[in-house]
Amino acid sequence: MLSEDPSPTPVSDAELAAILRWYVDMGVDVAVGDTPRDHFAEGAAKAQAALQARPAAAAIPNSPDTAPRAGRTAPRLSQAEPLPVRAASGSGSVSPEHALAEARELAAASQTLDALREAMDGFDGCALKRTASRLVFADGNASAKIMLVGDAPGAEEDRQGLPFVGPDGRLLDRMLAAVGLDRSKVYLANVVPWRPPGNRSPNSPEVSICLPFIQRQIALVAPDLLVCIGDVATQALLGVREPITRAHGKWFEFETETPAGGSHRIPAMSMFHPSYLLKAPVNKRYAWQDMQRLKKALVKKGLC
Ligand code: URA
8 A cells, every 4th residue: 555655855056046946937927816816717608608697498488489490409609609619719708709709899989998898897708817817908098099909918017007107118118208108198008908928929819809999099199199119909999910020110090980980091100010130239210210200290299
């Protein structure tokens, strides 16, 4: 018979350091609680509970679903019912189609930035929400005429609940200062408001599901000028397919809604993401030129 070993095998400092390094490499780089928590199991349980909480179709008189149909053996899921977990879809516990439809509905119904923030906070259709600590909605001045949009929050943003407050943000602040701007003169947000684990880029289902929110956020801020920071924001908001190495510094147009429900176009510039500039500082000279172009446009519009 095997006897239970009462004392765990001692782990050396070097082994502990190797385990921690491995965690960080796997994207587990933030300690958010004292005990482990399985967010994925929680999402699956929530979806299951929502399915069970729905009244059975048979209980609704005259429901088309109660009418006998030849050959029907299993109940059909209606449009409004949550579908089973689809882990790789970016939408968490519901189908991507349902998540996108809900995001569009919530965004369209939000008449103020506060209402939009609340709607986003209550939205469970993006799987990233489960692994992030909190929603990162915006920073800066909501009355600003210049709005900057990045891709998604990083570790520091996730901790503080504010966009661009980590090393990327510090470089962005210096770039803004170079053209006489600071956070009191701009409004900052991200395409995806929840941190992707391990600081990876958000994938395209995650971007698509969150797109109605950032589009609505831009419409509610109603800036005169939009700056897309990096590839993800440039492609998602401007539909630009060329890489940022070619798109940066160019002017595009972003079509946004007016408060009256119409649409209008605002000038939009694409620029290098500060995280890229930190890794490839040789490109800072191009970023400098782009900031000068931005300044010229601001002066022309009387915004600087
Ligand atoms: N990178 C982004 O795109 N957004 C942030 O908020 C931080 C880093």
